Amino acid sequence: MTSIAISADDFGLLQGKVALVTGGGNGIGSALVELLASKGSKVVFVDLEEKQSSALAQRLSVKYGKGSVNFIRANVLDWQSLRASFEYAFELFGTIDLVIPVAGILETRDFLEMELDPVTGLLQEPSYLSFDINIKGVMNTVKLALHYFSKSPKKDVKRRLTLVDSTSGYFGGLGQLSYKASKHGVTGVLRTLVNYTEQYGFVINAIAPSYTETYMMGPLKETWAQQGGPKNTPEQVAAAIAQISVDPQAQGQCWLIVNGKLTEIEKKIQSLAPVWCGEENLAQLGKGKQILDFIGNYPLPKKREVFNDHENDAKL
Numbered sequence: 001m002t003s004i005a006i007s008a009d010d011f012g013l014l015q016g017k018v019a020l021v022t023g024g025g026n027g028i029g030s031a032l033v034e035l036l037a038s039k040g041s042k043v044v045f046v047d048l049e050e051k052q053s054s055a056l057a058q059r060l061s062v063k064y065g066k067g068s069v070n071f072i073r074a075n076v077l078d079w080q081s082l083r084a085s086f087e088y089a090f091e092l093f094g095t096i097d098l099v100i101p102v103a104g105i106l107e108t109r110d111f112l113e114m115e116l117d118p119v120t121g122l123l124q125e126p127s128y129l130s131f132d133i134n135i136k137g138v139m140n141t142v143k144l145a146l147h148y149f150s151k152s153p154k155k156d157v158k159r160r161l162t163l164v165d166s167t168s169g170y171f172g173g174l175g176q177l178s179y180k181a182s183k184h185g186v187t188g189v190l191r192t193l194v195n196y197t198e199q200y201g202f203v204i205n206a207i208a209p210s211y212t213e214t215y216m217m218g219p220l221k222e223t224w225a226q227q228g229g230p231k232n233t234p235e236q237v238a239a240a241i242a243q244i245s246v247d248p249q250a251q252g253q254c255w256l257i258v259n260g261k262l263t264e265i266e267k268k269i270q271s272l273a274p275v276w277c278g279e280e281n282l283a284q285l286g287k288g289k290q291i292l293d294f295i296g297n298y299p300l301p302k303k304r305e306v307f308n309d310h311e312n313d314a315k316l
């Protein structure tokens with residue numbers, strides 16, 4: 001097991017960095033915003049929720065200096081408002097060095113609950129809000145990050161993107177089907193984007209926290225405490241995010257955090273591929289990878305005619 005000690009030694013590297021954090025108004029995000037500001041970073045954070053976010057920005061600006069922490073109300077699912085917050089940060093500081101998409105929610109209705117329309121008796125369409133926020137919101141943020149990284153000066157400095165995954169991005173288990181599917185998607189974003197770090201000149205990593213005491217864990221809190229379940233504090237998770245965001249060795253890594261302890265899991269899983277995938281399959285898949293490496297990308301098919309004929313279907 002590759003355990004990593006939480007260490008504040010590298011935090012000096014956060015001094016003077018410009019960070020954009022989504023979901024910075026509460027929980028892990030607000031602990032992160034405060035940590036970054038305390039280490040001398042300039043922070044722009046985005047959140048949907050206005051009251052606590054404004055109060056946080058105000059409090060931290062008094063503590064760490066006027067303009068050090070800036071709140072913009074935006075929805076990570078709304079391209080225009082999210083893009084405007086990146087534009088704001090870039091205009092304000094002339095660079096964006098660090099992007100951390102923290103915004104995420106748990107579904108509030110079990111996907112497997114078969115809810116029937118009271119009038120027709122037909123099965124209702126499920127809500128995809130949490131799935132969308134956790135994966136589409138992250139992809140929106142990632143795309144904007146790469147664009148603004150490339151616009152930022154000092155090309156020799158590698159910009160950093162740190163994803164907030166979850167143990168739900170690596171394991172199955174009971175419940176939270178939408179959440180787990182979306183977080184597995186975040187793992188996919190990490191595994192794909194790590195192949196483009198040279199081309200776009202950035203560093204990408206992720207952290208995967210287990211149970212962390214925030215709003216989303218409210219309904220579990222009492223039983224979890226009674227049963228002595230392992231838990232992280234938002235501050236421990238924020239420290240892990242900050243640490244991986246400056247770690248000079250970390251690229252394509254994911255740090256699991258359980259009970260405040262860090263363990264690298266992504267490189268470990270890759271190193272075990274011959275075991276779970278089989279040597280022969282791996283050799284065959286390796287040939288496919290060589291072909292794509294030879295082409296230099298993954299060639300995409302044209303949109304099927306049917307989508308041109310039925311415009312509304314293409315919008316779904």
Ligand SMILES: NC(=O)c1ccc[n+]([C@@H]2O[C@H](COP(=O)([O-])OP(=O)(O)OC[C@H]3O[C@@H](n4cnc5c(N)ncnc54)[C@H](O)[C@@H]3O)[C@@H](O)[C@H]2O)c1
Pocket residue numbers: 022023024025026027028029046047048049074075076077101102103104105133137164165166167208209210211212213214215216217
């Ligand atoms: N709490 C845990 O146990 C745990 C474990 C693993 C991973 N995570 C991840 O950590 C991240 C933060 O979670 P948290 O526990 O701090 O939750 P939280 O509910 O305390 O905070 C989430 C924040 O995101 C904001 N947000 C939600 N939807 C948004 C949107 N569409 N646009 C902008 N802002 C939005 C909320 O307003 C809130 O301020 C999430 O990605 C979550 O999946 C949490």
